Amino acid sequence: MRVIIVKNYDSMSKLAAKFVKEELLKKPDLVLGLATGSTPLGLYKELIRMHKEEGLDFSKVTTFNLDEYIGLPKDHPESYHTFMWENLFKHININPSNIYIPDGTVEDIKAHCIWYEEKIAEKGGIDLQILGIGRDGHIGFNEPGSSLASRTRIKTLARETREDNARFFGGDINKVPKYAITMGIGTIIESRKLILLASGVNKRDAIKKTVEGPITAMVPASMIQIHPRAIVIIDQEAASLLEREYETWEG
Ligand code: GLP
16 A cells, blocks of 8 residues: 655645556556545546646546435435536546446445446546545445445445535435445455545544554545555645654655
8 A cells, every 4th residue: 555645635636636547547548437426526526627738638538436326306405416527527638438337316225336446447447537535435435334345336324424524415324325335345455456535534433544544444435455456545634643753745
């Protein structure tokens, strides 16, 4: 695992965008795994800038999002569909038919999850997966206790996660959906490369456990330790409990 400590959120976003750009230049038909939440917003802004100012081309890119709430219509302001369109897709030249996000409104969720896995396989697997991390160490919506071999499926959200995400639902935890569809940890780990991003003091416990703790289903992100090409980009606050020496980036 390559851990890179940067000074702040802005540097984290810029470095992550630099890695995505490198991969995209090497492989214009990159299969990119995407995450939601506040953490990757700066990365998406930087990718939009690169598209507009440097002509970074997304026309052949395919994307797969990690997760989606169950029960929110696609056009709900807090659905991950809306999030992705507002914060990335509508600003770049991606082909809408190459965008995949789990659909939390389907009747047969099980069949949909199987279809999602099949689509990932059909596109040749994910080349580069972007990950944020929950305060409880979740990736996607794989909450503590998730099987480390899990595939795309329905998960019950942890109370902590619903509390954290209540800020997007007018501060009301009761408005936060209780269930979500998420790629499994097994699905995520099969991506050829992973970039996990974290910023701020709220993430320091989760990062400490992910990077320097044992691999355990109680900290789903710790599973990235087994990945041969995982990069963890964290700012100084998120890194503040780490005890070992790591690479730094001053950009
Ligand atoms: C949600 C998403 C995760 C994300 C996490 C952290 O639970 N499903 O993919 O990593 O939030 O969000 P934030 O980046 O806002 O801290």
